[in-house]
Amino acid sequence: MSGSLSTQVAVLARRSALKTLRQPFQLYPIVFFPLILLAVNASGLKAATRLPGFPTHSYVSFAVAVAFIQGGMFSLINTGTNLAEDIESGFFNRLALTPMRRVSLIAGLLVGVGVLGVLQSAVYVLMSLIAGAHLEAGIGGVGVILVLGSITAIAFGALGCAAALKTGSGEAVQGLFPLFFVLIFLSSSNLPRNLLRTGWFHTVATWNPVSYLIEGFRSLYIFGWDGTALWRGFAVATGLTVLALLAVAGAMRGRLQRT
Amino acid sequence: MSSPESTPARGAGIWGVALTIAWRSLHTYVRRPDLFVPSLVFPLVFLASFAGGLTALGSVPGFHFPAGYTAFQFVFVLCQSAMFGGLFTGFSLALDFETGFARRLMLAAENRRGIALGYALVGLSRSVITLSLVTAVALATGMQITGSGVDILGLYGLAALLTLVGYGWAAGVAFRFRSIQAGPLMQTPVFLILFLAPVYVPLNLLKGWIHDVAAVNPATAFLEAGRGLISGVRDETLLAYICALGLIFLFGIWLLTGLRKAETSA
Numbered sequence: 001m002s003g004s005l006s007t008q009v010a011v012l013a014r015r016s017a018l019k020t021l022r023q024p025f026q027l028y029p030i031v032f033f034p035l036i037l038l039a040v041n042a043s044g045l046k047a048a049t050r051l052p053g054f055p056t057h058s059y060v061s062f063a064v065a066v067a068f069i070q071g072g073m074f075s076l077i078n079t080g081t082n083l084a085e086d087i088e089s090g091f092f093n094r095l096a097l098t099p100m101r102r103v104s105l106i107a108g109l110l111v112g113v114g115v116l117g118v119l120q121s122a123v124y125v126l127m128s129l130i131a132g133a134h135l136e137a138g139i140g141g142v143g144v145i146l147v148l149g150s151i152t153a154i155a156f157g158a159l160g161c162a163a164a165l166k167t168g169s170g171e172a173v174q175g176l177f178p179l180f181f182v183l184i185f186l187s188s189s190n191l192p193r194n195l196l197r198t199g200w201f202h203t204v205a206t207w208n209p210v211s212y213l214i215e216g217f218r219s220l221y222i223f224g225w226d227g228t229a230l231w232r233g234f235a236v237a238t239g240l241t242v243l244a245l246l247a248v249a250g251a252m253r254g255r256l257q258r259t
Numbered sequence: 260m261s262s263p264e265s266t267p268a269r270g271a272g273i274w275g276v277a278l279t280i281a282w283r284s285l286h287t288y289v290r291r292p293d294l295f296v297p298s299l300v301f302p303l304v305f306l307a308s309f310a311g312g313l314t315a316l317g318s319v320p321g322f323h324f325p326a327g328y329t330a331f332q333f334v335f336v337l338c339q340s341a342m343f344g345g346l347f348t349g350f351s352l353a354l355d356f357e358t359g360f361a362r363r364l365m366l367a368a369e370n371r372r373g374i375a376l377g378y379a380l381v382g383l384s385r386s387v388i389t390l391s392l393v394t395a396v397a398l399a400t401g402m403q404i405t406g407s408g409v410d411i412l413g414l415y416g417l418a419a420l421l422t423l424v425g426y427g428w429a430a431g432v433a434f435r436f437r438s439i440q441a442g443p444l445m446q447t448p449v450f451l452i453l454f455l456a457p458v459y460v461p462l463n464l465l466k467g468w469i470h471d472v473a474a475v476n477p478a479t480a481f482l483e484a485g486r487g488l489i490s491g492v493r494d495e496t497l498l499a500y501i502c503a504l505g506l507i508f509l510f511g512i513w514l515l516t517g518l519r520k521a522e523t524s525a
Contacts, residue, residue, distance in 0.1 A: 028443075033472035040454045043469030047319045047460045178297050191315060201311035 005107075008100045012108020013244075017115050030074045030120050034067035035127055042131070045190060048181040053194055056222045063133075064128040065217035066189045068145070069210060072104050072152040073180050079113050080160025080173035087255070089166045096256055106161055106248055110154050118146050118154025133221060141220040145231070148216060149235040156180070158244030165251035187211040210235045263442045273404040276373025280364070281380035284351055298347050298385065306333065308395070313459060316437060321464055323425060326490040334414070334485035335391075335458050338478070338519035340393055340424035341418035341448055344386035349429020349445050352378050356437035356521075365522060375518055382426040385421060390418055413489040413496060420503035421481060426450060427510025434517030437524075452478045469478045477502040 018040040021027065049057050054151050056062055095105060110178040116242040125142055127137070135141050165174045188196065206241040216233015219226035289295060303425065308333040317328035324331045341432035355361040361374070368374055429445040436444070457465055467471055473479045480499040487494030 037454075038450070040451075040469070044454070044457070044459050045313075045316075046466060047322075047464045048313075048316055049317050051315055094375050097506065111461050169462075178301065186312070189311055190308075195315045197313055198311040200359045202309070204331060205312070254346075 002118060005104055007067055008104035009088070009108045009155035012104060013115065016079070016082065016109045016112025019082055020116055022168055028117060030071055030078070030116075031123055034070040034124065037065055038067050038105055038128070041190070048049035048106040048191060048195075049216075051195055053189075053192070055192055058132065058134060060128060060202060061133040062192075062218060063190075064124065064131075064133050064221060065214045067124045067128070067153060068121060068149050069189075069213055070143040071124065071149065072117070072156040073177065074109060074203045075113050075117060075120075075153040075186070076156035076160035076163075076180060077174060077177050078160070079109060079157035079214060080164040080176070083109060083161050083164035083168045084170040084173050087164060088170065091215045091257075102252070102256070106158075107250065110160060113157035114150045115234065117150035117157075121146050121149025122151070124149075128221075129183055135221050136224040138224075145217060145220055148233060148237060151218055151234070151241060152213060155237055155240035162244055162251045165248065165255045168255070180187055183210045185213075186187070189214055189243075212236045218221050222246065263390060272369035273335070273373040273376060274372060276368045277380060277498050280374060280377025282325065282385065284348075284378065285379040285384055287349075287385035289363065290320065290458060297338060297394055298344070298389055301343070302336050302389055305339065306336045306397060307392060309459070310400075310402075310429075316459055320355065322460060324461070324490065325492075326403045328406045329397065330404065330489050332488060333397045333402055334484060334489055335453075336393055337414070337418055338360055338481050338485055340385050340389045341421040342453065344389055345382040345422045345425025345427070346429045346445055346449055347375070348363060348378050348382035348385060348426050349433045349435060350439060350442060351381065352430055353433040353437065353439045353441060353445075356433065357439055361437070361521075367519040371518060371522060372515070375514055378430060379423060382422050386418065386422040390415070400479075401434055404489055406489050410491055410493065413481055413493075414485055416486060417488070417496075417499055420500070420507060424503055424506045426508060427507055427514050431513035434514065434521040437521060438514040452476060477506065492514060 020030075038060070038071050046059045048054060049059050049062075054062075074194075083092070086095075088241045092105070096102070102250070125145055129135065137144065160173055160176075163176055164170075167173065186201070186204050188205050188211075193202060193205055193211065196205055212229075213236050214234040215229045216236070221231035223229070310329040313332070314328050316322065317324070317331070352361065355364070364374060365371055367436065406414070428449065432441050432445045434475050435441075455472045457473050461469065462473055462479060462483070480495050480502050484493075484499030485494040486492075487496060
């Protein structure tokens with residue numbers, strides 16, 4: 001494969017996006033799992049809106065933010081598993097032997113993940129509005145959600161790439177899912193931090209970066225334009241992306257040396 | 260035609276096969292951290308997240324539970340861990356089919372129902388390990404139990420039945436599909452049934468469609484019975500036991516017909 005960097009990235013991005021879109025087993029968890037959990041939690045935890053200090057009367061508006069993070073975590077699994085499959089089947093090695101630039105090997109994947117991140121975020125926004133959520137930030141907020149959703153998907157997708165490059169095993173990548181899922185549970189996903197009354201849990205949730213990602217999305221639904229929540233959300237998403245890309249670079253060097 | 264002497268031998272065959280499988284699978288289970296750790300970590304995370312993170316729900320108007328919110332959530336985690344103990348055993352069975360071990364086992368076993376029984380023992384043993392740990396952690400973090408010793412025995416008896424419910428469902432799927440790819444099919448219905456019950460607050464505080472679904476969901480009876488037992492109220496205990504035994508009967512048929520399908524394809 002030859003051509004400019006942008007052509008190489010575009011071709012691999014298209015392949016990456018289509019690989020996920022064509023596999024119902026990969027699409028099902030991205031689309032349905034977060035929505036099912038949203039439906040169940042929004043109904044089961046509606047009573048929480050009666051607590052003094054709860055910021056809204058609509059638990060759907062409060063809880064929908066978690067769907068974007070879950071979507072990001074499924075990006076981690078799908079991207080990592082797809083890359084591990086390419087490594088296991090030898091496709092990645094054959095690709096590395098072509099004249100194409102090394103950076104496009106991963107950039108292509110991650111651009112595909114970013115596009116999927118926009119699509120899945122659009123689905124979550126649409127479904128949340130159908131379910132009765134109120135987006136206080138209006139139409140401009142939708143744009144911000146799509147951008148933040150895309151960066152979040154890229155950040156988690158890059159972590160999946162790093163794991164796949166490091167281990168070369170789809171099973172190992174899948175094993176990461178519970179680890180990251182724990183981060184959602186130990187965050188402000190179900191209640192705002194001011195209502196987390198158990199001391200250690202409040203501390204963990206405050207140090208957990210996922211809390212700030214969730215609060216970034218949530219602020220657009222509940223408060224409108226909350227600069228603090230937004231910059232923290234974007235800072236976490238961007239910081240996570242940078243760290244994940246550094247991990248990818250290190251794992252890539254090791255992988256290509258072994259090749 | 261079998262001789263009178265062959266009848267006890269056949270019975271011994273079932274238990275021989277069952278105990279061998281149970282020993283082998285438990286041995287594998289404790290030696291493989293990738294199997295062992297998630298089955299222990301997940302319930303603890305749920306306990307930490309729900310009992311620790313949602314304590315404020317205990318002050319919602321209309322919420323009264325004498326043993327406190329940690330005990331309220333502990334029962335959910337106990338029921339979930341018990342059912343997932345059975346489910347994870349179904350995963351092991353499916354994995355054994357994928358690797359070809361279960362097919363060889365079916366050729367070698369004197370009585371193939373012993374295979375189903377053996378994995379059931381595995382599920383129960385795994386649940387004992389998981390539930391002991393979850394209980395120890397809950398007690399260490401200050402969970403209150405206001406029920407009597409008999410109530411607590413009833414609670415763990417219910418958990419054992421729920422392990423068999425989860426196992427019956429998952430093993431039926433595993434025998435039919437003989438692939439770990441059927442994992443979501445084993446997990447998703449159980450997950451949904453559990454979360455469509457009063458997980459976070461009592462049934463009377465649920466509103467809308469979730470209340471209607473929870474009111475007819477057997478998992479509601481399990482949770483209410485468990486919460487009654489841990490607090491000494493014994494609410495819905497008989498109903499929960501009847502539901503659990505009924506499901507074991509139904510999933511027993513599901514499992515044995517699945518075994519028959521696996522036998523014909525082996």
